[in-house]
Amino acid sequence: MRAKLKAVSQEMRRRMHHSLPSVGKWLGHVVKGYSTTTQCRPTFAPLRTFRDEIVRRWRRTLCRRSDKGDIPWNGMKKLADDWLPQPHILHPLAE
Numbered sequence: 001m002r003a004k005l006k007a008v009s010q011e012m013r014r015r016m017h018h019s020l021p022s023v024g025k026w027l028g029h030v031v032k033g034y035s036t037t038t039q040c041r042p043t044f045a046p047l048r049t050f051r052d053e054i055v056r057r058w059r060r061t062l063c064r065r066s067d068k069g070d071i072p073w074n075g076m077k078k079l080a081d082d083w084l085p086q087p088h089i090l091h092p093l094a095e
Helices: 002-014 020-037 041-063 073-083
Strands: none
Touching (some): 002 020, 020 041, 020 073, 041 073
16 A cells, blocks of 8 residues: 555656646546455455545645645545545455
8 A cells, every 4th residue: 555655646746736626536546446456344444544645645735736825624625525436345245
């Protein structure tokens, strides 16, 4: 997970000044792709942690875009809910 988060952080830094919808759509694909490859009950907590860490890093990147201040967490929560899928169990009987 650390390697993927590092790669996503570097790509977010590169896309820092792109529009929010384009970055949100891309991050949604990243979270969905990561979730579908390892989605079963024993790995549910790490999936939620991965999404939360993506949100933290996206906020940090957005706050670095200008010197006008940072994005409040309630605004960031709305952005994350709009663009990033929540992890859910696809195979409830998988062990």
